[in-house]
Amino acid sequence: MLRKALLPSIFILLAYGFWLSPDFKVISAGVALFLFGMLSLEEGFRAFSGGVLEKVLQRSTDRLWKSLGFGVLTTTLMQSSSLVSVITISFMSAGLLDLSAGIGIIFGANLGTTTGAWLVAAFGLKLKLSTYAMPMLVFGVILLFQRSSQLKGFGYILAGLGFLFLGIHYMKEGFETFKGNFDLAAYAVSGYPGLFLYAAIGTLATVVMQSSHATLILIITALSSNQISYENALALAIGANVGTTITAIIGAMGSNAQGRRLAGAHLIFNVSTGLVAILFITQLVQAVDGLGQWFGIADLDFTLKLALFHTLFNLLGVVMMLPLIQPMTRLLVRLIPEPQIDIERPRYMVPSAVQFPDTAVEAVRQETQRVFDNAQELIIRGLSMEPERVLGDQDLDAELTAQRHYTPVDIDDLYQRRIKSLFSAIIAFISEASFTWKEQQSGSLHWLRDANSNIVEAVKACKHLQKNMQLYLFSEEPAIRREYNQLRLQVVELLRQLDQLRQQPDENSVLSLDETRLTLLEWHREQHLRYYRLIRDAEISPEMGSSLINDAGYVATIKQSLLAAATTLFIQGGRTKHAVERDLALDDAELNEILTLAEQARRQL
Known part of the structure; x- marks a missing residue:
């Protein structure tokens, strides 16, 4: 109900502001252009990265300091902590990052987001940014009409920068004229009441715009025009830092438990940092004054001091929270446990994963692994055995011979609850994703889809095998x-x-699997001859023999299907090496030819 009322309320407030002051239109238009520029930048980096960003993330987060550095660097380059948060949540949901690494990236992203305030405070308010914005928009729009995804990516980035610069220009111009008609500084509130009030305003503004960058630029331009006091600007910046967690929270709504834990860590970090900054505001201001003199910042240059304050209290938050990462991780795991459900649901294929090619492929691979694990357990239990004994080091032949009773399993029920639900979700996910990506990712999804189909075939064959097995x-x-x-x-x-x-x-x-497949074909041929001999020698009846022949076929199907799935899932090496190994693997026709030649050679001997 509250969410439905939020958008109309915003529209009513904006309409009232437009009616109240024409200059408010200019400021609002500047904010809108800035936000549209950020959306264009994010779209540009998505189109241009093509999975590169994801590969770098995988290799750059095996240590905490690397995770921090990655968060700082990527947010500095892209000027979008939102995009970094979404990518991090997607990777965690796909099982490629642990919670500690994800928290490190979020901490680093908080530091990286402070660079935008420095750039605007140092250069953006001293230059006529519209001069640079126009050429960027022209070249960017031209590139957007090109067919190449890379050129389109550059186009989005140029257009995004152009809209960012144009938005800052209009915000600056709007506040310059706005102050002549309406003085916001008259509503300044001092002391802790003012700090908490303006922190709440900063939080609300960031929640509405879903961009701490936009809120900070708005604060800096208002401060430069003396529309707000320095103390209230500091409180607004603290509130903007707290409000930016809304992006991670929204991104985690469609995520799994890991994604929600990361959003929780983000909220804990930003709220704790904000409270500490407000409580120790006097000491932080003194530190800013001292560092400002050391850096050569003028006493009355409050915009640069605001940028320094923003960096300082985020750095303080990182230093304060780093030793608490492991306790925080344990707390979040307890507070947000994995859901216990009877029907299997996807753990890794979250909606955000489909936006990033390599992340989506890895998510499908992880889910396919779960399908294989569930099918493996189902098949073993369908054969009236225990998984821990089959996968242990017991003598399997002796185990089977010594068994004296059969434990029936409802394979249909287990298939519906443990396999079909996941299989259907994987097919839907692949159908949504595979049409927009480059050949490499589409090829990987093709192999994984086939692996799932093979696993399902193995389970269905086990179901048919179970009927006569119970009887005989x-x-x-x-x-x-x-x-x-x-x-x-x-x-x-x-x-x-x-x-x-x-x-x-x-x-x-791959050679080991080929050898197993060759042995399977040879076994299948020999079994038919063996069963005919058993019937001829009256050791089994013809009815028993026909059942054995059919069931040997089901066993061959189970083994062939599992081998095909294992070739995709378990062979060592990277994705490129997998493709090479698949090319080297023998197909069924080649295996049959080898087997025929071997039989001919034995006859000649």
């Missing part, structure tokens, strides 16, 4: 009992081999 596994006929135990052994031995490959991959993994 503990039959009084030793031959049929032995043969069904051998079918089970074929499946669980492969699952153990794949689990070992997953835990300790090596450079010969």
Whole structure:
């Protein structure tokens, strides 16, 4: 209800302001242009990065100091802590970053966002920015009409900078004329009441505009025109810092538990830093005065002092909160636990992940891994065994032979709850994402989609296998009992081999899988001859033999499908190496040809 009333309330307030003062229109237009410029900059960096930013993030966050540095550098370059926050939440949701690394990036982004205030305070108010804005807009718009995504990205960046500069120009001009008709400084409030009041105003302004940069530029231009007092400007800057957490909170609404924990850390950091800054405002102002003299900032240059204050209290917040990262992480994990639900839901494929190609591919890979894990457990239980024993170091043949009872499992129910829900979500996610990306990411999604289809095929084959297994596994006929135990052994031995490959991959993994596939084809051919001999020797009935032949086919399908999925999921190396290894892997026709040649060679001998 409150959210529905917010937008009309903003429109009414703006309309009243436009009616009250024509100069307010100029200021509002400046803010609108500035915000549109920031949106254009974010779009430009998304189009231009093409996954590069994500790769750099992966390699630059293995240490806390690297995470801090990454947050500072990227926010300084892009002048958008919002974009950095969204990317960080997406990577955490995809399982590529842990919570500590994400918190480090957010801390760094808070420091990086202070550079915008320095640039505007030092240069933006002393130059006629509209002179630079016009050429940027012209060249930027021309580039936007080009087909190349890189050129379009440059176009968005140039147009974004142009709108930023134009917005600052109009805000500055608006306040210059506004002060002649209406003096905001007359409403200044001193002391702690004023600090908390203006901090709340700064927070509200940033929540409405969803940009602390825009709020800071507005504060600096108002301060330069003497529309607000220096003390109230400091409080507004503190409030802007608190209000900027709204972007992370909104970005985390569609995220998983990790994303919500990061938004919580962002809120804790900014609110704590803001409270400390207000409580120790006198000491911080004295520190700003002392550092200002050391840097050569004039006593009455309050705009530069505001930029220095903004940097100083954010730096204080980082120093204060860094030792608390691990306790904060543990607290957030307790407060925001992983949801316990009966039906599997995606953990990594959050809405924000689809915006970044490499992040989306990794999210799909992680979800496919979960589908494989669930299918592995389902198949093992469908064969009336325990996963921990199959994947351990027990003698599987002895385990199967010693088993004296069959534990039925409702494979249909488990499939619906544990696999189909995830599989459907993966297909929907890939369908949404795959049409807009470069060939590399689309190819990876293609392989992952096929891997999911193979896993589902394996589960369906296990369901068909279960029917006759329940009938014959503990039959009084030793031959049929032995043969069904051998079918089970074929499946669980492969699952153990794949689990070992997953835990300790090596450079010969693809050759190992090819060898397994070749052995499977040979086994499948030999089984038919074996079953015919058993029928001929009257060890099993023809009805039992036909069931074995069908069920051997289901076992072959399970093994082939699992091998195909494992080739995509478990082979060691990067994405490019995976593609090379897939090219080297033998297809079914080549394997059959090798097997035929081997049989011909044996006959000649």
